Amino acid sequence: xxxxxxxxxxxxxxxxxxxxxxxxxxxxxxxxxxxxxxxxxxxxxxxxxxxxxxxxxxxxxxxxxxxxxxxxxxxxxxxxxxxxxxxxxxxxxxxxxxxxxxxxxxxxxxxxxxxxxxxxxxxxxxxxxxxxxxxxxxxxxxxxxxxxxxxxxxxxxxxxxxxxxxxxxxxxxxxxxxxxxxxxxxxxxxxxxxxxxxxxxxxxxxxxxxxxxxxxxxxxx
Amino acid sequence: xxxxxxxxxxxxxxxxxxxxxxxxxxxxxxxxxxxxxxxxxxxxxxxxxxxxxxxxxxxxxxxxxxxxxxxxxxxxxxxxxxxxxxxxxxxxxxxxxxxxxxxxxxxxxxxxxxxxxxxxxxxxxxxxxxxxxxxxxxxxxxxxxxxxxxxxxxxxxxxxxxxxxxxxxxxxxxxxxxxxxxxxxxxxxxxxxxxxxxxxxxxxxxxxxxxxxxxxxxxxx
DNA sequence: TTTATTTTTTAGGCTTATCTAAAAAATATT
DNA sequence: AATATTTTTTAGATAAGCCTAAAAAATAAA
Ligand SMILES: [Mn+2]
Ligand SMILES: [Mn+2]
Ligand SMILES: [Mn+2]
Ligand SMILES: [Mn+2]
Numbered sequence: 001x002x003x004x005x006x007x008x009x010x011x012x013x014x015x016x017x018x019x020x021x022x023x024x025x026x027x028x029x030x031x032x033x034x035x036x037x038x039x040x041x042x043x044x045x046x047x048x049x050x051x052x053x054x055x056x057x058x059x060x061x062x063x064x065x066x067x068x069x070x071x072x073x074x075x076x077x078x079x080x081x082x083x084x085x086x087x088x089x090x091x092x093x094x095x096x097x098x099x100x101x102x103x104x105x106x107x108x109x110x111x112x113x114x115x116x117x118x119x120x121x122x123x124x125x126x127x128x129x130x131x132x133x134x135x136x137x138x139x140x141x142x143x144x145x146x147x148x149x150x151x152x153x154x155x156x157x158x159x160x161x162x163x164x165x166x167x168x169x170x171x172x173x174x175x176x177x178x179x180x181x182x183x184x185x186x187x188x189x190x191x192x193x194x195x196x197x198x199x200x201x202x203x204x205x206x207x208x209x210x211x212x213x214x215x216x217x218x219x220x221x
Numbered sequence: 222x223x224x225x226x227x228x229x230x231x232x233x234x235x236x237x238x239x240x241x242x243x244x245x246x247x248x249x250x251x252x253x254x255x256x257x258x259x260x261x262x263x264x265x266x267x268x269x270x271x272x273x274x275x276x277x278x279x280x281x282x283x284x285x286x287x288x289x290x291x292x293x294x295x296x297x298x299x300x301x302x303x304x305x306x307x308x309x310x311x312x313x314x315x316x317x318x319x320x321x322x323x324x325x326x327x328x329x330x331x332x333x334x335x336x337x338x339x340x341x342x343x344x345x346x347x348x349x350x351x352x353x354x355x356x357x358x359x360x361x362x363x364x365x366x367x368x369x370x371x372x373x374x375x376x377x378x379x380x381x382x383x384x385x386x387x388x389x390x391x392x393x394x395x396x397x398x399x400x401x402x403x404x405x406x407x408x409x410x411x412x413x414x415x416x417x418x419x420x421x422x423x424x425x426x427x428x429x430x431x432x433x434x435x436x437x438x439x440x441x442x
Numbered sequence: 443t444t445t446a447t448t449t450t451t452t453a454g455g456c457t458t459a460t461c462t463a464a465a466a467a468a469t470a471t472t
Numbered sequence: 473a474a475t476a477t478t479t480t481t482t483a484g485a486t487a488a489g490c491c492t493a494a495a496a497a498a499t500a501a502a
Contacts, residue, residue: 431481455492
């Protein structure tokens with residue numbers, strides 16, 4: 001049985017390396033968990049000891065088979081709980097991430113099985129993030145592209161927001177961006193990498209790089 | 222913000238003193254939490270420091286206003302989650318206690334409000350235990366009596382089982398005792414304090430003291 | 443009312459997860 | 473290639489929550 005802390009380390013290593021499975025630096029983990037790099041070094045030693053990560057001093061870190069399995073299960077639980085909170089309890093999509101951060105650590109396979117069934121075997125969470133199935137397999141998303149990478153005049157249907165922070169999601173609500181809307185690139189501004197877009201063929205606005213790189217969708221036309 | 226551990230101490234102090242609010246001993250807490258009495262002494266000092274308990278060395282412990290409020294909220298969450306697990310996710314009543322022990326520590330007032338509403342403002346959990354409302358008020362149960370205290374030929378309708386352990390609940394399933402059944406006392410055996418009973422006017426069996434003292438109900442006729 | 447037993451507290455340790463400061467290694471710059 | 477900067481690790485501390493062993497207080501028994 002792992003501690004919440006250990007689970008959070010495995011989860012963040014997975015997320016930072018997804019989908020490439022590349023090696024992650026001590027500093028990246030430290031920044032993302034808001035802890036000191038020295039503490040991360042300590043924990044990496046411990047996780048290596050438990051055979052959950054591949055790690056050699058100064059060489060970065062990656063998950064072992066076993067570590068990946070645990071990380072994916074935490075992510076599965078997180079996203080199923082977010083789906084429950086929005087679909088069943090009528091939370092809005094910007095309110096659920098912090099609660100799911102807690103719920104993802106509840107230990108019970110039966111609970112997750114039953115929740116999964118109750119929710120109707122969902123494949124994506126309220127932010128469009130893919131929910132791995134009971135074998136750890138993620139639903140297909142390879143035709144999704146980043147809005148940020150679209151050329152002028154290309155148009156996408158939004159499939160996912162890759163950041164659940166309430167700040168961002170509330171901002172997206174304000175400009176009427178949610179899962180399913182169509183966004184067309186009107187202009188690309190090279191100076192600050194922002195883009196001018198048309199949302200659902202009606203509303204025009206400018207999206208900063210920070211925002212556009214978190215929106216993914218499928219190309220239309 | 223309290224730790225899970227602190228919350229568990231407050232909860233067990235409440236439960237051990239309910240409904241009398243009498244003083245609780247260090248040893249009682251230690252036995253119930255499966256920890257050493259020395260550890261309990263340490264924690265009591267800390268909880269007193271935080272004004273959550275009234276405590277003087279060697280004199281037993283009781284909850285302050287503030288401590289009681291927190292304890293009742295944990296119990297409310299525990300029982301609402303058990304209700305959710307049984308009513309919504311189709312768990313059986315013997316499977317839910319350990320999961321609720323984890324879920325009761327999830328921090329979010331909004332979550333509990335929404336869960337409460339989703340479940341239809343339940344007053345009792347799957348074991349018949351009263352669920353305090355948002356103000357900490359417990360539903361009325363003062364006409365409930367313990368099966369153990371019934372005289373020969375008295376008959377009750379079961380309202381609650383005051384122990385959620387799966388061992389006991391599975392045993393009760395086996396002898397067809399659940400919430401709502403009628404139990405009549407046929408004979409009281411003074412030697413071991415066991416009683417012979419008739420369940421739903423059909424099935425006769427003997428209940429040990431350990432079992433009969435955990436069954437509560439309302440007197441019939 | 444002494445003495446014995448039980449309960450509770452204190453003293454001193456251990457583990458986990460964190461920190462700061464300093465050392466070591468890797469990387470970037472001149 | 474030598475030096476400066478950044479990244480990572482080690483060393484040494486701390487707080488929470490637990491432990492065992494021993495001391496102190498309360499309670500029960502003689
Ligand atoms: Mn999330
Ligand atoms: Mn999400
Ligand atoms: Mn319970
Ligand atoms: Mn219960």
